[in-house]
Amino acid sequence: MYDLVVLGAGVMGTAVVSAILANASEKPSSIVLVTKSEASAARLAKQFPMATATNKHDEKRKAIAKAHIVILACKPYQVHEFDLDLSLFNGVVISLCAGVTLSQLPGSAKAKIMTNTPAKFGCGMATVAFSGVSESDRARTMDIAGSVGEAVEIPEKNMDAATALVGSGPAFCLLMMEALYDGGVRMGLPHDAARLAAAKVMEGTAKMVLETKEHPAVLKSQVCTPGGTTIGGLLKLEDAGVRGAIARAVEEAANISASFAK
Ligand SMILES: NC(=O)c1ccc[n+]([C@@H]2O[C@H](COP(=O)([O-])OP(=O)(O)OC[C@H]3O[C@@H](n4cnc5c(N)ncnc54)[C@H](OP(=O)(O)O)[C@@H]3O)[C@@H](O)[C@H]2O)c1
Numbered sequence: 001m002y003d004l005v006v007l008g009a010g011v012m013g014t015a016v017v018s019a020i021l022a023n024a025s026e027k028p029s030s031i032v033l034v035t036k037s038e039a040s041a042a043r044l045a046k047q048f049p050m051a052t053a054t055n056k057h058d059e060k061r062k063a064i065a066k067a068h069i070v071i072l073a074c075k076p077y078q079v080h081e082f083d084l085d086l087s088l089f090n091g092v093v094i095s096l097c098a099g100v101t102l103s104q105l106p107g108s109a110k111a112k113i114m115t116n117t118p119a120k121f122g123c124g125m126a127t128v129a130f131s132g133v134s135e136s137d138r139a140r141t142m143d144i145a146g147s148v149g150e151a152v153e154i155p156e157k158n159m160d161a162a163t164a165l166v167g168s169g170p171a172f173c174l175l176m177m178e179a180l181y182d183g184g185v186r187m188g189l190p191h192d193a194a195r196l197a198a199a200k201v202m203e204g205t206a207k208m209v210l211e212t213k214e215h216p217a218v219l220k221s222q223v224c225t226p227g228g229t230t231i232g233g234l235l236k237l238e239d240a241g242v243r244g245a246i247a248r249a250v251e252e253a254a255n256i257s258a259s260f261a262k
């Protein structure tokens, strides 16, 4: 059991709190959600009756003094607005903020979690990097990260790549999904059917990779009947350089993430 404070309880902060409450193996003994506005605090108090929500500086200070875990979940540019006095804090600071490095975080025990919006639906991915965190606090942090879906530990130097693949990845998948949908509609499928089919095809394909643990290329080859429809479509994608374009999109997003930290 640990006391938890969430500094900046917006989209990501509340997604992680919901995930902890639903799926973490260890639950917090207390939760304090800190927002900027009174209106957000009032809304969160209704949404999370087991937590305390506040925008008051005094209450924030008191909560941090007794907390064991502080999750920083505001927008990266808001970090400096917080007037973060964590000098007396001797727990773990966990940052969800893109582009904020471990060395830029206050305190001595620190972790960075990169996750994504599917976390809101229990299907998130999380990558975690640590600095100065004890074995038991690492396990607790991995439990928190894993509650959004799946979590892996990576070295901090790989965080920009993870930001690109994990954080931006859903948008890249949505573009592909939109294209599948458009293709279906082009060939006469009703909109509802095309939307459902495009989403289900991506979900199902992801499930095949997760369950078989095969390389995607192996599964792809199994779908191709010689002389059939699938290999024909795949060659069109290769002609257009889709594979390279998607891989380079991850590279570009990682480059941009790296430029934010400077
Ligand atoms: N959204 C995503 O898809 C996504 C994906 C991966 C990572 N992230 C990371 O997650 C972090 C949070 O993003 P988000 O989309 O969840 O942001 P958000 O919804 O805008 O939430 C920001 C929260 O911080 C609070 N806040 C801002 N300034 C404050 C201050 N000075 N004092 C106290 N509270 C303050 C806001 O309170 P009010 O409600 O009162 O304004 C709000 O609760 C970002 O750093 C981002 O890099 C986001």
Ligand SMILES: *[C@@H]1O[C@H](CO)[C@@H](O)[C@H](O)[C@H]1NC(C)=O
Pocket: 018, 019, 022, 023, 119, 120, 121, 122, 123, 147, 148
């Ligand atoms: C908890 O995990 C289940 C199963 O993985 C998932 O369906 C559910 O959405 C998760 N709940 C939250 C709030 O993340």
Ligand SMILES: *[C@@H]1O[C@H](CO)[C@@H](O)[C@H](O)[C@H]1NC(C)=O
Pocket: 248, 249, 251, 252, 255
């Ligand atoms: C990313 O940055 C590297 C190093 O600066 C550069 O060589 C590469 O071309 C960049 N990638 C993209 C997609 O712009």
